Each structure stands twice: as C-alpha cells, then as structure tokens.
Amino acid sequence: MKEHTKHIYKAVIVCASGMGTSTYLASKVEKEIANLQIDSILSLTELKDKINNRLIDQVIISTVSLPFLHPDNYILVSPFLSDDEINLIYNKLGSFAIKNEEVPKENTEPNTLSMVGSARYGEGMVQILRNLTVFELPASSANLKNVTELLSNTSIVVKPKQVLLDLDRREKQGTFVLDNLAMVHAKTSGVSELLLAVFHFNGSTIWDGFEIQSLLLLAAPVDAPKEHIEMISVISANLIEEPFLHVLLKGTEEEIKTEVESLLSNAFFTKVKALLKEPSTK
Known part of the structure; x- marks a missing residue:
C-alpha cells in the first residue's frame, strides 16, 4: 500500500445514471485516497461507448456490476465506501498498470468551446x-x-x-x-x-x-x-x-x-x- 501511494492514479466512477450516488462516491474516494484522482463520472452507456472506442485508460470504480468487463478489470464498491472497500481499492491499484503523473496545464486564452x-x-x-x-x-x-x-x-x-x-x-x-x-x-x-x-x-x-x-x-x-x-x-x-x-x-x-x-x-x-x-x- 505504501508503494502504491507513490504514484498518482486516475479513475472514472461508474453508476447507472452518472449522477447522484456516483458523485457522492467520487467525493469519498478523493477524500480517503489522496493519490487517486477522479477524471470523470460516467453512466453505463457512456462507459460502454468509451470502452468500444478504446478511450478508457483509467482505473474503473463502479457502484454496479459490469457484466461486459472481467471482474479483475474494475473495482466494485458501494456508494458509501466502507473501510474494507478502501483497502480493496488500495490493494487492487497495484494490479493496474496505469500510473499517471500529474502534469500542470498550460495557461492559454479561452477558446469558443x-x-x-x-x-x-x-x-x-x-x-x-x-x-x-x-x-x-x-x-x-x-x-x-x-x-x-x-x-x-x-x-x-x-x-x-x-x-x-x-x-x-x-x-x-x-x-x-x-x-x-x-x-x-x-x-x-x-x-x-x-x-x-x-x-x-x-x-x-x-x-x-x-x-x-x-x-x-x-x-x-x-x-x-x-x-x-x-x-x-x-x-x-x-x-x-x-x-x-x-x-x-x-x-x-x-x-x-x-x-x-x-x-x-x-x-x-x-x-x-x-x-x-x-x-x-x-
């Protein structure tokens, strides 16, 4: 676990709708696991689209079962994130090859988007x-x-x-x-x-x-x-x-x-x- 905390991991949170319980879970994760940053919150449909287009390169944490993924490829937890589930996330981080170091964003002029x-x-x-x-x-x-x-x-x-x-x-x-x-x-x-x-x-x-x-x-x-x-x-x-x-x-x-x-x-x-x-x- 000490070894895992040396790296910054990026994750997506997944739930049925992409709002509500997932955002509560995202707050809990960022509060309890300092080196795990939440990139985005996705619904099941959005996750499937990104996987189909090979756009997912983050740790996947889900509040619902994902039958289209192997259990080893995501972390299933409750929205309330118990102590056991926090330990589960820490233990599983080592099995993910993805380690992202935080890169400061460059200041630029605002664009139309x-x-x-x-x-x-x-x-x-x-x-x-x-x-x-x-x-x-x-x-x-x-x-x-x-x-x-x-x-x-x-x-x-x-x-x-x-x-x-x-x-x-x-x-x-x-x-x-x-x-x-x-x-x-x-x-x-x-x-x-x-x-x-x-x-x-x-x-x-x-x-x-x-x-x-x-x-x-x-x-x-x-x-x-x-x-x-x-x-x-x-x-x-x-x-x-x-x-x-x-x-x-x-x-x-x-x-x-x-x-x-x-x-x-x-x-x-x-x-x-x-x-x-x-x-x-x-």
Whole structure:
C-alpha cells in the first residue's frame, strides 16, 4: 500500500445514471485516497461507448456490476465506501498498470468551446435554483408516488408518470440513505429542466426498510448536457459534508436555498476557471 501511494492514479466512477450516488462516491474516494484522482463520472452507456472506442485508460470504480468487463478489470464498491472497500481499492491499484503523473496545464486564452461550456454551467445553476422546492409533509406521505404527484404541479414536470417510473427503476438498483436522509435521482424524459426538491416529514418514517426524516430528489432531462449533470451532481457530492447534510435534514426553505446557492456558485466559478485554463484545440 505504501508503494502504491507513490504514484498518482486516475479513475472514472461508474453508476447507472452518472449522477447522484456516483458523485457522492467520487467525493469519498478523493477524500480517503489522496493519490487517486477522479477524471470523470460516467453512466453505463457512456462507459460502454468509451470502452468500444478504446478511450478508457483509467482505473474503473463502479457502484454496479459490469457484466461486459472481467471482474479483475474494475473495482466494485458501494456508494458509501466502507473501510474494507478502501483497502480493496488500495490493494487492487497495484494490479493496474496505469500510473499517471500529474502534469500542470498550460495557461492559454479561452477558446469558443470554453465559453460555451461556461454558459452551460451557468444555465444549469440557474435551472436548479429556479426549480428548487421544499415541502413539509406528514410522515405517511413518504413514498415515491406521493412526492411525484406533488411535483406534477410544477411546469417543468411534463410527464409525472414517466418521472415516477424512472425514479422507481433507479431505486430498484439500490437505496441511498445517509443519516436519516434518503436520496432518489434519475435522468428522465418526464422533466424539461433540472429539478431539485427536498421533502421534510413531520416525524420519522420508513423508506425501503430505513428510518428517514427527509427525502432529497434530483432529476435531469435525459438529453441534459454534461455541464448540467455536473452542476446538479454538486448537490449529491456535497452530502459528504456534515453541515450541508444537516441543512437538508433540518433547515428551513430559505436556509436550504441559501446553502445550495453558495455551493453551486462556488462550483460554477471552479469549473469555469478550469475551463478557461484548458489549452485551445485550434
């Protein structure tokens, strides 16, 4: 393990949709394994495309089984990354021939693609803040059908039944509950914009066998650009931070909106700064 830490490894995180639980896992990995850098977060479809085009040269860490890969060619872990799974990653790093040394990026003038990407990040942030809603509900309302029906009153939920179907399909792949907060998420044709909703229940209730007090719901259009997915994924990535988790669990609507706006603003400036430093491809 000491030998492995001398090298910088780059990895991709894979989950069913490429948002939500995978971004939480990415935060955990980077926090616990200092020499493992997350290059990108991919859905199953995106991973298959990159493998078919031989564009993957990173360690693959997945929250779901990948039947199209040999088990030795990726690392399967839970989104919560237990101590045993951290040790598993350390032990498996030595079997991967890929070792990447970090190379500083050259500062250049921003190109057109950088400016377009910056605008998309900003658009994604605006959509999330505009569509953020907080509900106070009785504990008996804690199920996907009820919360989806509440969202059907918003203009961006164009197909409520499709939203319910896609959320339910994603939930069947694994439940995410962290300190009495459940998170559900999906890419769906049922919404026209990025959607963030928080549901507070007036007492503890059971969600798929887990005791919860609040529910976090994230949804994105199936054709949302990657910049939009990255922006909404900032929410799930920051669940690793106790203060943010506490605000989602106990905060007022105003407190939640203030905290989300702060997180998204910081992420926006970080992403735009990185974009503008990317060398031009001209």
